[in-house]
Amino acid sequence: MTRSHTLLVGATGMLRGAAVELGRHSAHVTSIARTESSLAHLDRDLRGTGCAHHPVPLDYRAVDRFTDALVTATTECGPIDLAVGWFHASGRGASLALAEVLSRQGTDARYFRVLGSAAADPTASRDEDSPTIAELPDLHTRSIVLGFVVTGNRSRWLTDAEISDGVLRAIETDAAETVVGTVQPWSRRP
Amino acid sequence: MSTPAPRRGPEITTERLFIRPLRADDASAFHEYRSHPDVARIQGFVPGSVDEAREHLRGQGSIAFDTPGTWSQLAVRLRDSDRLVGDVGVRFPEEDARQVEIGFTIAPAEQGQGYGTEAVRGLLDHLFGTLGKHRVFASVDPENAPSIALLERVGLRREAHHRRSLWFKGEWVDDVIYAILRSEWTA
Numbered sequence: 001m002t003r004s005h006t007l008l009v010g011a012t013g014m015l016r017g018a019a020v021e022l023g024r025h026s027a028h029v030t031s032i033a034r035t036e037s038s039l040a041h042l043d044r045d046l047r048g049t050g051c052a053h054h055p056v057p058l059d060y061r062a063v064d065r066f067t068d069a070l071v072t073a074t075t076e077c078g079p080i081d082l083a084v085g086w087f088h089a090s091g092r093g094a095s096l097a098l099a100e101v102l103s104r105q106g107t108d109a110r111y112f113r114v115l116g117s118a119a120a121d122p123t124a125s126r127d128e129d130s131p132t133i134a135e136l137p138d139l140h141t142r143s144i145v146l147g148f149v150v151t152g153n154r155s156r157w158l159t160d161a162e163i164s165d166g167v168l169r170a171i172e173t174d175a176a177e178t179v180v181g182t183v184q185p186w187s188r189r190p
Numbered sequence: 191m192s193t194p195a196p197r198r199g200p201e202i203t204t205e206r207l208f209i210r211p212l213r214a215d216d217a218s219a220f221h222e223y224r225s226h227p228d229v230a231r232i233q234g235f236v237p238g239s240v241d242e243a244r245e246h247l248r249g250q251g252s253i254a255f256d257t258p259g260t261w262s263q264l265a266v267r268l269r270d271s272d273r274l275v276g277d278v279g280v281r282f283p284e285e286d287a288r289q290v291e292i293g294f295t296i297a298p299a300e301q302g303q304g305y306g307t308e309a310v311r312g313l314l315d316h317l318f319g320t321l322g323k324h325r326v327f328a329s330v331d332p333e334n335a336p337s338i339a340l341l342e343r344v345g346l347r348r349e350a351h352h353r354r355s356l357w358f359k360g361e362w363v364d365d366v367i368y369a370i371l372r373s374e375w376t377a
């Protein structure tokens with residue numbers, strides 16, 4: 001399947017493998033990240049995948065500038081079909097802004113929010129943004145929770161390859177929530 | 191006869207961080223946060239320039255990890271962007287390297303997000319789980335409340351408060367010792 005426009009936020013590191021694979025199936029890829037050197041690295045990796053890559057060096061915590069960049073991207077490359085976003089806790093406002101831009105497109109875009117294992121912490125309070133984002137019209141939101149791996153009496157965090165594979169699998173299956181690795185039992189979290 | 195290459199330092203992966211030996215190409219970011227006044231005030235080594243930082247890190251590259259009588263410094267980088275957000279250090283005492291001292295620095299702009307706690311937890315896991323160290327300790331300024339909170343959060347106990355025991359930046363200062371045993375870490 002070839003998508004018209006894929007948006008990646010925070011995908012220059014552990015999600016780079018997934019970004020490259022998505023590049024193979026997208027006409028345009030816009031990637032937004034804070035670190036220019038990492039963005040340049042991703043740009044090199046995306047060459048030869050067939051997509052037109054549009055790197056945008058930007059700190060998403062500046063939400064207004066982030067929103068402007070999204071609007072510019074959709075103006076220049078068309079509506080975003082698929083968005084994959086990894087935001088730090090300090091970037092929750094940007095995640096919501098992205099969802100609102102996608103919703104305003106009115107094109108039933110899909111937004112995959114990549115979340116740390118803390119999203120599955122049974123003792124933590126609920127993510128306040130989730131209900132708001134889920135209620136936005138013309139937008140399908142999905143959650144991908146990055147868990148851990150338990151082997152015998154040891155546990156460890158996911159490798160970059162496992163994370164990228166898990167994200168690609170989640171996009172393919174299109175489930176509302178996907179856990180990469182496991183978050184059970186929580187007491188075995190590394 | 192060729193000289194054996196120094197033992198490479200560890201590569202530690204935590205949920206959000208990748209920890210590996212500092213390299214000369216980390217010099218720019220390393221200098222930036224290490225020369226920040228809030229960091230320079232409490233750290234012994236403050237590089238005066240990027241070149242000085244680069245020389246220091248080159249020297250680090252020639253030190254084999256886990257060698258008695260040395261300090262090794264490791265870069266703390268974000269897995270999502272490969273950005274350097276701080277460093278952790280390990281001292282392997284000459285007299286007994288089964289007991290090691292640790293230190294940590296997180297760039298002021300990156301503090302408050304739990305990176306220090308996550309890095310030290312990952313480091314302790316490596317020191318106890320992989321290297322089988324017996325005891326890990328840290329020396330900290332008693333006025334440095336955030337660092338003390340971090341050490342307590344990851345399970346270190348306060349063992350001592352030494353009065354005017356350390357000559358630091360031209361004056362005698364107090365230092366507090368925190369420590370944890372392998373048996374406590376794995377309990």
